[in-house]
Amino acid sequence: MNTKELLNQQFFGNTVGQYMLCGIVLLVGFFLRRLLSRIVSKLIYRLTKKYTAGVSEQQLSALLIKPLSVVLFLVTLFLAFNILDYPTQVSEIDHNEPWLKKIAFRLYQIGVITSMAWVVLRLIDFAELVYRRRAEFKTNVNTRLDAQFIPFAKDFVKVLILIFAFLVILGQVFAVNVTALIGGLGIGGLAVAFAAKESLENLIASFTIFLDRPFQVGELVTVGGITGTVEKIGFRSTRLRTAEKSYVTVPNRSMIDKPLDNLSLRTSRRVNFTLNFSHETTRAQLLAIVAELGEYLRQQPSVVPEEVQIKLAALTQNGRDLSVQFFLQVANYDEYLDVKEQVNYHILEVVEAQGATFASNTTVVHMSPWAGMNPNDAAGSGSII
Incomplete structure (x- = not known):
């Protein structure tokens, strides 16, 4: 073949x-x-x-x-x-x-x-x-x-x-x-x-988010008691990364129905705290602390100088309260914490330099030596002496 x-x-x-x-x-x-x-x-x-x-x-x-x-x-x-x-x-x-x-x-x-x-x-x-x-x-x-x-x-x-x-x-x-x-x-x-009513509502809400633009990916927002950085906006939900590094999924309907605070759009961040000094701290020491701390804060590039307020807020039985408030023009939260840390270290330095002391929360109770004894016993004791 x-x-x-x-x-x-x-x-x-x-x-x-x-x-x-x-x-x-x-x-x-x-x-x-x-x-x-x-x-x-x-x-x-x-x-x-x-x-x-x-x-x-x-x-x-x-x-x-x-x-x-x-x-x-x-x-x-x-x-x-x-x-x-x-x-x-x-x-x-x-x-x-x-x-x-x-x-x-x-x-x-x-x-x-x-x-x-x-x-x-x-x-x-x-x-x-x-x-x-x-x-x-x-x-x-x-x-x-x-x-x-x-x-x-x-x-x-x-x-x-x-x-x-x-x-x-x-x-x-x-x-x-x-x-x-x-x-x-x-x-x-x-x-x-x-x-699929809820799914359609979330889909429509997603279009509303992109048209109204209340926030964008990468911004820090607070909605419904949840604070986190926006990582993704999807068809049905928005994904947030919280400070605890957890991954939270929020329905898009909730992102537009509930009050939303876009923390990244703040022009500045407020820092507010109170310094409690003991009664042994003199008026001259307080005035010196206020002057030095105020001058230091106004010289910082991230601090709004016009918004610095340091006041003697109250005189209490525990001590003397100095109220400190200023605003930081920082967007990054880590940078915000760094500036606060620097301010706190400088406060310690100023207080130590002036010889002032912070108030203690410990309450001292002065008791009579006869406290807890029967009055008659106390009188009897007195007669024996």
Whole structure:
């Protein structure tokens, strides 16, 4: 048997030559899919290079290589298996299409639509990366707020793409009348809307947050008794990182319904405390402490000099109270604590230099030597002496 006769041998309705050609196409497509994916990725990068804002080609390739490889391999499968002939079921002869080929082609269609949606989702990730990189080089408020909106918009667009891909699969693969299906969901959709009332309220609240902009990612806020730094604003909730490093999820509806204090937007932070001096501290010592401490605070770059107030607030039975109040123009909480610490150390230095003493909370009770004794016993004792 020569080569030609061997290639013409038939098995399951196909010749050996057809099987060999199908295998060759599969092997070529399998081994070249990553190379072709890199070529396509490089072409896309060159077309969008002037808009990428410093994002490297490697970052784009890392996002696109896998989905593009799947798409190219599916194209290879289509070209390879289209070479073969498929058995025909008797009940489907009138349709002029083999039943096995129909099933394989539907699976192929699902794979292509899914992989193409995957590619689009990765392109959206790349667009977000480019926008974030641009925001790093700009410091104006609008740019930072827009950069905050991008993760939310990315997730929203991804959901729309997935829904669109699902509808395309229903319409193209399973021949479902998508328009009639959507129209038939009117009453059912209303019922779902009532069932998901809270979720819809949170979704609408998320749009309100981005339009009204009461806060942004990275700012310190207090809402509903919870204080934390905003880390992410999602569809349903906002994530806060508290001072205890816990991760608190607050529904977006609560973020707009409850009073919200944006601590990061304060022009300054108030520092207010009272120094309790003993009665042994003289008037001259108090005046010297007030003068030195006031001069020190007004010279600090982060202190508002016009807002420094140091007053003798009260004279009590425990001592003399000196009220100290000033405002710090610092946004960072750690810096706020550092300045307070420096002020406290300077207060100790001034008090020690003036020889003043702080009041003690210990209450001294002076008791009679006859305390606790019967008066008659006390009198009797006196008579004995």
